Amino acid sequence: MTLTIEQLLNAMWQDYLALTPDAKPIHQLFADLNQGIVVNDHIALRTFNLEKVSLDKITKPFIEAGYQPVDDYQFPAKKLFARYFQHPDGTLPKVFISELKVEELPQHFQEIIYELVSQVPEKTVNQQGFCYSGRPWDITKEQYKKLASESEYASWVAAHGFRPNHFTVSINHLNSHPDIHSVNQLLLDNGYVMNTSGGLVKGSPDVLLEQSSTLAKEVEVNFSDGVMKLPGCYYEFALRYSMPDGQLYQGFVAASADKIFESTDATLGTK
Ligand code: NI
Numbered sequence: 001m002t003l004t005i006e007q008l009l010n011a012m013w014q015d016y017l018a019l020t021p022d023a024k025p026i027h028q029l030f031a032d033l034n035q036g037i038v039v040n041d042h043i044a045l046r047t048f049n050l051e052k053v054s055l056d057k058i059t060k061p062f063i064e065a066g067y068q069p070v071d072d073y074q075f076p077a078k079k080l081f082a083r084y085f086q087h088p089d090g091t092l093p094k095v096f097i098s099e100l101k102v103e104e105l106p107q108h109f110q111e112i113i114y115e116l117v118s119q120v121p122e123k124t125v126n127q128q129g130f131c132y133s134g135r136p137w138d139i140t141k142e143q144y145k146k147l148a149s150e151s152e153y154a155s156w157v158a159a160h161g162f163r164p165n166h167f168t169v170s171i172n173h174l175n176s177h178p179d180i181h182s183v184n185q186l187l188l189d190n191g192y193v194m195n196t197s198g199g200l201v202k203g204s205p206d207v208l209l210e211q212s213s214t215l216a217k218e219v220e221v222n223f224s225d226g227v228m229k230l231p232g233c234y235y236e237f238a239l240r241y242s243m244p245d246g247q248l249y250q251g252f253v254a255a256s257a258d259k260i261f262e263s264t265d266a267t268l269g270t271k
Helices: 005-019 023-033 055-064 107-118 128-132 141-150 152-160 180-189 254-264
Strands: 040-048 068-075 080-086 094-100 166-170 202-204 209-213 218-223 226-231 234-240
Touching: 005 023, 005 040, 005 128, 005 166, 023 166, 023 234, 040 055, 040 152, 040 234, 055 080, 055 094, 055 128, 068 254, 094 152, 107 141, 107 152, 141 152, 141 226, 152 218, 152 226, 152 254, 180 209, 180 234, 202 254, 209 254, 234 254
Parallel strands: 040 094, 166 234
Antiparallel strands: 040 166, 068 080, 080 094, 202 209, 209 234, 218 226
């Protein structure tokens, strides 16, 4: 059975809710203030750049649904490459996919990732729903902790597998809140913990994009040798500004995304 793009996006949303305890009440909070309508600006996905599970593989169902690549970004410090995709139907969210450049990690960490990915059956990757299928490998707590000591991003993918990392409320489509500061204030007033790495607001009108995000809450994750509580996913908020031609800027800002990635970093949490 082939899902329509709307069904695929909805299945991703349902999967995301399971890893993001804050998402449903936050979505409801904005829905109640905006006649039930909350528009999603973009969905983000993460992977490793190894052939079998690379960004190109994750992209496949979106390309088949008519999405097109728009722009690429490099995150040298985090050893990440990212590309975003847009659909000709502007009501569909953008899709932002990043991949870890595994060959840039020290050999020992590469070997852990190779071992995990070697467990993935080829046919699993080719299924339309692979991008929200979860973790296709067994992993021990020790492997997880080792990866986390080198790359927070690597450890997130290793623990959770292939699932949406975040959805994003489009502030441009909120009647209730015209700016990102009032959005953040509403969230703080309701007790949500925000990512303050690089400041509460990333970006500025000058770069045509302002973003903020919650800090991922911990969820229980099963390992082959027991259970650990780890950061799941987070919710992002984005306000886009108009370009000189009057169109809203649709791209991303590498310096801001670099800090948004840290929303799954347990060391930033208030424990
Ligand atoms: Ni994002």
